[in-house]
Amino acid sequence: MSVRAFFNSLREGFTGILRHPIVTLASVTTILLMLLLMAGFVIFSADARHIMRAIGQEPPIEVYMRLSSTDVERQAVTDYLVSDTAHIRTYEMLSPEQNYNDFRKNLGGSSSILDDFDYNQYLPYTFRIQLTDPTYSGDVSMKLQAFPGVSKVMLEQQVMVFLTSATKWVNIATGAAFLVLFLIALFIISNMVRISVYSRAAEINIMKYVGATNTYIRLPFIVEGAVVGLFSAICAWGIAYFVYDRIYSAAMAKIEPGSLYSLLPMSGLSKIVLLVCAFSGILIGAFGSGVAVRKYIRV
Amino acid sequence: MIRFDNVYKTYRTGTDALRGVSFHIDDGEFVFVIGKSGSGKSTIIKLMTREEKPTEGVVYIDHFPVSRMSRTLIPVLRRHIGMIYQDFRLIESKNVFENIAFAGEIVGMPRKELIQTVDIVMSVVGLRHKAAAMPLELSGGEQQRVAIARAMVNDPRLILADEPTGNLDPMTSESIMALLEEINRNGTTVVVCTHDSNLVDRMQKRVIEISEGQICRDCKAGGYSGETTDSCLPEVTV
Numbered sequence: 001m002s003v004r005a006f007f008n009s010l011r012e013g014f015t016g017i018l019r020h021p022i023v024t025l026a027s028v029t030t031i032l033l034m035l036l037l038m039a040g041f042v043i044f045s046a047d048a049r050h051i052m053r054a055i056g057q058e059p060p061i062e063v064y065m066r067l068s069s070t071d072v073e074r075q076a077v078t079d080y081l082v083s084d085t086a087h088i089r090t091y092e093m094l095s096p097e098q099n100y101n102d103f104r105k106n107l108g109g110s111s112s113i114l115d116d117f118d119y120n121q122y123l124p125y126t127f128r129i130q131l132t133d134p135t136y137s138g139d140v141s142m143k144l145q146a147f148p149g150v151s152k153v154m155l156e157q158q159v160m161v162f163l164t165s166a167t168k169w170v171n172i173a174t175g176a177a178f179l180v181l182f183l184i185a186l187f188i189i190s191n192m193v194r195i196s197v198y199s200r201a202a203e204i205n206i207m208k209y210v211g212a213t214n215t216y217i218r219l220p221f222i223v224e225g226a227v228v229g230l231f232s233a234i235c236a237w238g239i240a241y242f243v244y245d246r247i248y249s250a251a252m253a254k255i256e257p258g259s260l261y262s263l264l265p266m267s268g269l270s271k272i273v274l275l276v277c278a279f280s281g282i283l284i285g286a287f288g289s290g291v292a293v294r295k296y297i298r299v
Numbered sequence: 300m301i302r303f304d305n306v307y308k309t310y311r312t313g314t315d316a317l318r319g320v321s322f323h324i325d326d327g328e329f330v331f332v333i334g335k336s337g338s339g340k341s342t343i344i345k346l347m348t349r350e351e352k353p354t355e356g357v358v359y360i361d362h363f364p365v366s367r368m369s370r371t372l373i374p375v376l377r378r379h380i381g382m383i384y385q386d387f388r389l390i391e392s393k394n395v396f397e398n399i400a401f402a403g404e405i406v407g408m409p410r411k412e413l414i415q416t417v418d419i420v421m422s423v424v425g426l427r428h429k430a431a432a433m434p435l436e437l438s439g440g441e442q443q444r445v446a447i448a449r450a451m452v453n454d455p456r457l458i459l460a461d462e463p464t465g466n467l468d469p470m471t472s473e474s475i476m477a478l479l480e481e482i483n484r485n486g487t488t489v490v491v492c493t494h495d496s497n498l499v500d501r502m503q504k505r506v507i508e509i510s511e512g513q514i515c516r517d518c519k520a521g522g523y524s525g526e527t528t529d530s531c532l533p534e535v536t537v
Binding site for chain 1: 348
């Protein structure tokens with residue numbers, strides 16, 4: 001196809017959008033509804049992952065050093081924790097004295113029983129670590145255990161297992177929902193465009209007889225579908241933005257932004273929602289149209 | 300220009316449309332293909348444009364076996380053939396100029412050249428003053444002229460017309476045939492499938508008559524009906 005024929009074909013695609021306004025409106029509405037559902041899932045899964053990540057970081061990994069551990073051994077552990085920024089979000093080294101004071105604090109009014117307790121003899125140095133993601137707990141734990149001077153690494157194992165599995169299932173559910181919605185939208189759009197194509201079957205026939213290639217015939221429909229998809233995506237994004245912003249304001253009225261259960265603000269989600277909607281909308285529109293027109297262009 | 304070598308065509312329904320058809324059309328010839336409805340005339344046109352493939356035998360255009368060409372080459376073939384139909388087949392949403400220009404746009408003709416070419420072919424068919432009119436605002440004869448102009452845009456060496464006067468009154472039919480004759484005089488091969496006995500009788504061009512899927516008469520200069528004389532025998536493939 002020549003450059004000129006290509007641009008003719010693109011121009012035809014834009015013209016086609018206005019040629020059948022009812023079909024265009026129906027297509028926009030269908031894609032819009034599907035993309036709204038998709039945007040909802042994207043926001044829900046982003047929030048779910050955000051909350052789980054926050055919770056996952058909260059129960060720290062506790063590293064107990066041996067009572068006989070040396071400064072060099074503790075420094076080695078500290079060096080590792082400083083260097084592994086991919087897995088370690090924060091860490092804190094507690095001296096026997098700090099552990100003793102914590103212990104006393106936990107006992108409250110009965111803390112006097114520890115008055116004569118020689119913490120240097122019985123309490124070790126400890127590290128309290130928060131991970132960037134709960135799924136890293138196994139790896140980090142293994143690495144820490146290998147350091148000389150480390151007595152034991154305590155994990156909130158059950159919480160970690162739950163969080164790891166929950167994160168995995170949220171990801172799978174999001175992917176599956178995305179795929180199912182995508183296929184449904186594709187099917188509906190393909191049938192919707194078929195009406196438009198059918199009404200232009202005579203025109204397509206004429207194009208074939210004067211020597212138009214399949215690509216030349218198909219391209220305007222694909223462009224039309226892609227533009228309709230993009231327009232629907234922008235509408236879906238706008239609606240999702242407006243609605244979620246209201247939900248966020250209402251939900252966060254009594255929750256502090258730093259809380260474990262805080263939601264992500266729409267300003268942070270806006271780009272990814274727009275990207276997902278635009279990508280899916282264009283793909284659904286273009287691919288649906290391309291499939292619909294296929295039957296009619298066999299020369 | 301065109302050669303049919305022992306061509307058979309049986310449709311999926313079991314209908315035998317052509318049964319061992321062989322003929323040869325030279326460059327610049329004007330040929331009528333005549334016969335009753337269902338005799339196989341339209342199948343001959345469809346085989347030339349590769350709308351159909353022969354069940355047996357080979358169809359050549361310019362020594363190229365079009366019946367064996369790949370699908371991707373079919374649009375290229377059709378760009379070299381001007382097609383004219385009984386029902387005109389114009390795009391109703393495009394005006395006369397756009398309908399004619401459309402055939403040039405498909406091959407990517409530069410805009411300036413396209414405008415000039417369309418202008419010339421509109422003048423040839425006498426429709427320059429109707430460039431902005433929509434097809435439904437035109438008479439049948441005018442619509443057929445638009446179709447002829449569209450067929451001429453890419454300067455084809457072959458024009459195939461399937462019942463081009465089928466929907467037209469006798470006077471308009473005469474003018475359309477005169478136009479096709481004029482195009483033929485400039486060297487374009489013209490093949491016309493028709494029922495119109497008056498036109499065939501008056502023009503005295505080569506006539507290939509098909510009956511029940513076989514050529515029963517091939518006359519160098521004949522009428523619609525006539526005896527099969529020695530000069531009117533069909534080509535025999537051994």
